[in-house]
Amino acid sequence: MKISMILNGKKTEAEIDADMLLIDFVRSQGCCSVKRGCETSNCGLCTVFLEGKPVLSCSVLAARANGCKVDTLEGLQEEAEEFGSFIAGQGAEQCGFCNPGMIMNAIALFRENPDPSEEEIKEYLAGNLCRCSGYEGQLRGILNFLAWKKQQGGAS
Structure with missing residues (x-):
């Protein structure tokens, strides 16, 4: 077909x-x-x-x-690069295998909820498997990104 x-x-x-x-x-x-x-x-x-x-x-x-x-x-490089550096800055990219899925879901979260609570972030990303980082680095990266966006005066 x-x-x-x-x-x-x-x-x-x-x-x-x-x-x-x-x-x-x-x-x-x-x-x-x-x-x-x-x-x-x-x-x-x-x-x-x-x-x-x-x-x-x-x-x-x-x-x-x-x-x-x-x-x-590949089609969301601008959004991904802006956010991805915050994940990398927390050392959460270790092997990097989960990063594309994690970044895609984080972008979806930011689009749906520009100001999520920590609990909402955890709930939204619960379906993402990372075998080497323990998720704390990703969570810190997301929180740092959201704080940076607020400082910039823009919504996600």
């Missing part, structure tokens, strides 16, 4: 098998930030934005994205 979508701002068309997952499709299009982790929709590594909302691409058929807008970290 043939599908068409706007992937990271660019019209993309391809012939796919009906059972192809969105993760496999975006990776076949060069979006290597989208990672395969648990294969059970529990780790957050495969997060993409489908019509602006975070979804686990390992649980969505590529055909469901036909006619939609899909963004990966």
